[in-house]
Amino acid sequence: MPTLLTRLARAAGYVPARPDPAAGLDRKGAALAGPQVALYGGGRASWTARDATALARAGYGRNAVVHRAVRLVADSAASVPLVPSGAGGDALAALLARPNPREDGTRLLETLYARLLLGGNAYLEQVSLDGTPRALFGLRPERVRPVPGPDGWPVAYLYGDGARARRYEQAGPVPPILHLALFNPEDDLAGLAPIEAAATALDIHNAAGAWNKALLDNAARPSGALVFGGQAHLSEAQFDRLKGELEANYQGAANAGRPLLLEGGLDWKPLALSPREMDFVEAKHAAAREIALAFGVPPLLLGLPGDNTHANYAEANRAFYRQTLIPLVRRTAESLAHWLGPAFGEAALEPDLDRIEALAAERESLWRRVGAADFLSAAEKREAVGYGPGA
Numbered sequence: 516m517p518t519l520l521t522r523l524a525r526a527a528g529y530v531p532a533r534p535d536p537a538a539g540l541d542r543k544g545a546a547l548a549g550p551q552v553a554l555y556g557g558g559r560a561s562w563t564a565r566d567a568t569a570l571a572r573a574g575y576g577r578n579a580v581v582h583r584a585v586r587l588v589a590d591s592a593a594s595v596p597l598v599p600s601g602a603g604g605d606a607l608a609a610l611l612a613r614p615n616p617r618e619d620g621t622r623l624l625e626t627l628y629a630r631l632l633l634g635g636n637a638y639l640e641q642v643s644l645d646g647t648p649r650a651l652f653g654l655r656p657e658r659v660r661p662v663p664g665p666d667g668w669p670v671a672y673l674y675g676d677g678a679r680a681r682r683y684e685q686a687g688p689v690p691p692i693l694h695l696a697l698f699n700p701e702d703d704l705a706g707l708a709p710i711e712a713a714a715t716a717l718d719i720h721n722a723a724g725a726w727n728k729a730l731l732d733n734a735a736r737p738s739g740a741l742v743f744g745g746q747a748h749l750s751e752a753q754f755d756r757l758k759g760e761l762e763a764n765y766q767g768a769a770n771a772g773r774p775l776l777l778e779g780g781l782d783w784k785p786l787a788l789s790p791r792e793m794d795f796v797e798a799k800h801a802a803a804r805e806i807a808l809a810f811g812v813p814p815l816l817l818g819l820p821g822d823n824t825h826a827n828y829a830e831a832n833r834a835f836y837r838q839t840l841i842p843l844v845r846r847t848a849e850s851l852a853h854w855l856g857p858a859f860g861e862a863a864l865e866p867d868l869d870r871i872e873a874l875a876a877e878r879e880s881l882w883r884r885v886g887a888a889d890f891l892s893a894a895e896k897r898e899a900v901g902y903g904p905g906a
Contacts, residue, residue: 563718567634570710574717580803583817584810585632593624595844596867603859614651626653635706639693647858661704688857713809720802811839832873
C-alpha cells in the first residue's frame with residue numbers, strides 16, 4: 516500500500532524513485548520503519564525582463580509605488596512654470612503652451628517626463644510651416660529606431676513597425692526629431708531609466724504582494740505537510756477523504772482561523788517561513804524605499820512609513836524640488852530652446868522659481884538677505900535674485 520507521502524507525490528505529479536531496500540523500503544515501496552522526509556532546495560529567482568515595455572507594465576501598470584512616483588515627478592515637473600527670455604522667447608513659449616491641436620503644453624510635458632522615467636528616452640517631433648515650427652508631437656519611444664551615421668551619431672530616425680516605418684532625416688536648421696535621454700554609461704544613444712535601476716526592488720515588492728495574496732487565499736497559513744506517523748497505512752479511500760476535507764474545510768479566505776483537527780497519528784509540519792519569520796512588512800517597505808530612491812522621490816511624499824511630521828514633510832518637499840524636479844525641468848528646457856532656437860532667433864527658457872510654492876520660504880530668505888546688502892546696487896540685487904537688470 517503506498518504511503519501518504521507517496522500518494523501526495525503522485526497527486527502533485529511527481530513519480531517516486533525505484534524502491535531501494537537499502538534505504539528502508541520493501542519491494543513494494545512501503546516504509547519498513549520511521550517517518551519519511553523530503554528535502555527541497557530553493558530555485559532560481561524569476562526576474563522581469565530588462566526592457567522598457569516589460570518594466571513599464573510590471574512597474575507603472577502593476578505597482579502602486581512606481582505608479583505614484585512617476586505621476587508625482589511627471590505632474591510636478593510639468594507644472595513648473597517656464598520663463599522665456601530673448602528675442603524669440605515669447606514665440607517659443609507660445610508654441611509650448613499649445614503644441615498641437617490635441618493637447619496643451621502641460622499634457623505634452625507630463626507624457627514627456629513619464630516616458631523619460633519609464634524608458635530613459637523621450638522623443639518629440641516638430642512640424643514646420645515655411646521654416647517655422649508650428650506643432651510639437653510626442654513619439655512612442657519603443658517605436659523609434661536611430662540610424663547611426665559614419666561617426667556613430669544618429670543621422671536619421673525610423674518611427675513605426677517594419678516596412679511601414681517613417682524615416683526622419685536629421686537635417687536643416689531645426690531637425691525634425693528631438694531625442695531626450697537620461698545618462699547611460701553603457702550606451703551613447705539610448706538612456707537608462709530609473710525603473711531599470713530599481714528593477715530588483717520592483718520584483719521583490721510585486722512578489723511580496725503576490726505571495727501575501729496567495730497566503731490570504733490559503734487561510735493565511737504558510738505551506739506545510741501532514742505527516743502520518745502510524746504503523747498502518749492510509750487506504751485509498753482514507754487518503755481521498757483526507758485530501759477532500761483539507762481542500763473543503765481548511766483552504767481559502769473563508770476558512771481563516773479554523774483549527775486543524777488531527778487524529779490517528781497525523782501531525783502538521785510547516786514547510787515555509789511565516790510572515791513574521793520573513794520580516795514580510797519590513798521587506799516590502801525596504802523595497803518601496805529603494806524604488807522611491809531610484810526615482811528621486813522622498814519616501815515621505817509617497818506615504819511610506821517614516822518621520823511623518825509637518826516639518827519633515829515640508830523639508831522633503833523642498834528637497835524633492837531642489838534635487839529632482841528643478842534639474843529635470845532645467846535640462847529639458849535647455850534642450851527645447853537649443854533645438855527650436857534657430858527658428859525663433861535667440862531664445863531661452865528658465866524655470867520660474869518664484870512661483871513654486873514649496874520654495875517660497877527659501878526665496879523669502881534670499882530676498883531679505885539681498886535687500887539688506889547695502890553694498891549692492893539695485894541692478895546687482897536684481898541679478899542676485901535671478902532677475903534681469905531692469906529698465
